[in-house]
Amino acid sequence: MKLVSRQEGRIVFSLGRREAETFQVMLSRFPLVPPAYRQVTKGGIDATAHQAQTLLDEAIETEQEALATAAQKLLEDPQRFAPDGKRWLLTLSEDDADWLLRLINDLRVGSWIKIKCPDFDAPKPPHFRASDLKYLALMENAGRFEIALIEALSGPLT
Secondary structure: OEEEEEEOOEEEEEEEHHHHHHHHHHHHOOOOOOHHHOOOOOOOOOHHHHHHHHHHHHHHHHHHHHHHHHHHHHHHOOOOEEEEOOEEEEEEEHHHHHHHHHHHHHHHHHHHHHOOOOOOOOOOOOOOOHHHHHHHHHHHHHHHHHHHHHHHHHOOOO
16 A cells, blocks of 8 residues: 555555455454453443443444444545556545544454454464464554554654
8 A cells, every 4th residue: 555645634545456455355344343342441340330331332333333334435435445547546534544544453453352362572472273364464454554544644654
């Protein structure tokens, strides 16, 4: 995903065919973080915490529905995501980039959760099952898209 231009609140990326396919498949996997992962408290749940947890769950569900709808609209809008010769152009507003970052981060974190939250910096490397490979690939691809979006919004990461 290569930044083509950024001007007047509009960001344009160029994606190769495989990147565009990966982007589409990746967005279709949202949401990935399980609802039970986000807890108001790690301690015991009293009536107040239970009420707060219910509100949090409802807010997350509403956010996920909004992000899924926005992603579908993006993919269906030829003004924002369309082939351009052998490549694809992805045109985003800064607001689009913001919600897309939240969606992609959910995919990245959700993939990490699915593979049992390994510590990649541990002295002993984590062991993965064959079924983990799709989540490792998704986590890696989500990270690449996140970096491209962040750099487009704020400048190159050093």
